[in-house]
Amino acid sequence: MEVMIKFLIASALMWTVPIAVLYGFNHNFFPGSASLSQETVTLWSGILAVISVNMVIVLYIISAMKEPPSDKHEPDPRFLADAKASIKQQLGPTEGDPSSDRAKQE
Amino acid sequence: MVTSSSSWARALLQISPYTFSAIGIAISIGVSVLGAACLIGAAIKAPRITSKNLISVIFCEAVAIYGVIVAIILQTKLDSVPQSKIYDPVSLRAGYAIFASEIIVGFANLVCGLCVGIIGSSCALSDAQNSTLFVKILVIEIFGSALGLFGVIVGIIISAQATWPMK
Numbered sequence: 657m658e659v660m661i662k663f664l665i666a667s668a669l670m671w672t673v674p675i676a677v678l679y680g681f682n683h684n685f686f687p688g689s690a691s692l693s694q695e696t697v698t699l700w701s702g703i704l705a706v707i708s709v710n711m712v713i714v715l716y717i718i719s720a721m722k723e724p725p726s727d728k729h730e731p732d733p734r735f736l737a738d739a740k741a742s743i744k745q746q747l748g749p750t751e752g753d754p755s756s757d758r759a760k761q762e
Numbered sequence: 763m764v765t766s767s768s769s770w771a772r773a774l775l776q777i778s779p780y781t782f783s784a785i786g787i788a789i790s791i792g793v794s795v796l797g798a799a800c801l802i803g804a805a806i807k808a809p810r811i812t813s814k815n816l817i818s819v820i821f822c823e824a825v826a827i828y829g830v831i832v833a834i835i836l837q838t839k840l841d842s843v844p845q846s847k848i849y850d851p852v853s854l855r856a857g858y859a860i861f862a863s864e865i866i867v868g869f870a871n872l873v874c875g876l877c878v879g880i881i882g883s884s885c886a887l888s889d890a891q892n893s894t895l896f897v898k899i900l901v902i903e904i905f906g907s908a909l910g911l912f913g914v915i916v917g918i919i920i921s922a923q924a925t926w927p928m929k
Contacts, residue, residue: 658802659816660814663816663819663820665814666820667820667823667880669902670820670824670827671827671830674827674830674831675830675831675834678834678835678838680829682838691802694925695922695925696922697922698835698839698918698922699918699919699922700836701835701836701888702832702914702922703830703915705831706828706914706915706918708910709824709827709831710824711826712912713821716771716813716817716820717792717817717900719813719816720813720814720816721814723813723814725800
């Protein structure tokens with residue numbers, strides 16, 4: 657459940673932060689963005705929006721790596737039983753052979 | 763060669779630059795979302811789902827968001843131009859600049875989304891086999907998502923020059 661919540665928060669942030677940065681630049685929420693020429697507004701708003709998306713991704717990766725590792729993966733018990741049975745079956749018929757092999761080598 | 767009345771040069775000159783801009787904005791967001799949807803699913807019978815497995819999904823989503831960012835930037839660049847100046851060379855240049863920027867971003871995001879999607883599915887599969895492989899394949903995925911980043915940067919730089927003629 658926690659995993660889902662973290663993922664949804666990260667997704668929502670990824671959408672809202674760059675769009676907020678873009679609109680902030682265009683509607684003068686940041687102090688001093690009114691005095692820049694149109695070209696610089698485009699450049700800086702675009703670059704800052706892309707950087708903010710990458711920051712959100714990095715923060716999500718860091719928080720995902722810090723999660724405690726969950727319990728080890730248990731193989732399916734039926735599959736395990738079938739595998740063991742097939743190995744025993746393979747070893748069974750061949751256990752009678754070593755004595756006859758020794759006889760042949762002499 | 764005589765320039766007939768239906769040569770390519772005249773056709774390109776008669777198409778309004780707004781056509782190119784509008785088509786381009788659509789391509790930028792549409793194609794990059796198409797790329798982001800290429801997270802080819804890999805289902806494993808592993809009882810755990812942790813945040814680590816969802817990192818690939820976040821990378822694919824970032825590709826779509828690059829397309830949205832560029833589409834918003836480009837639509838703020840569309841200005842109204844008086845009727846007499848629609849076919850002015852400067853306004854044609856602005857129309858082509860917007861179109862070029864969008865094609866760059868759209869197709870770069872398309873291939874980036876494909877790349878990240880395929881790497882992400884193999885990342886999930888190898889993590890289920892052997893947990894130590896996860897970080898190594900994640901590094902490859904980070905390089906893959908840099909492809910989309912390059913496209914966005916070039917697209918933004920080209921579109922920064924697209925200014926329509928003043929009245």
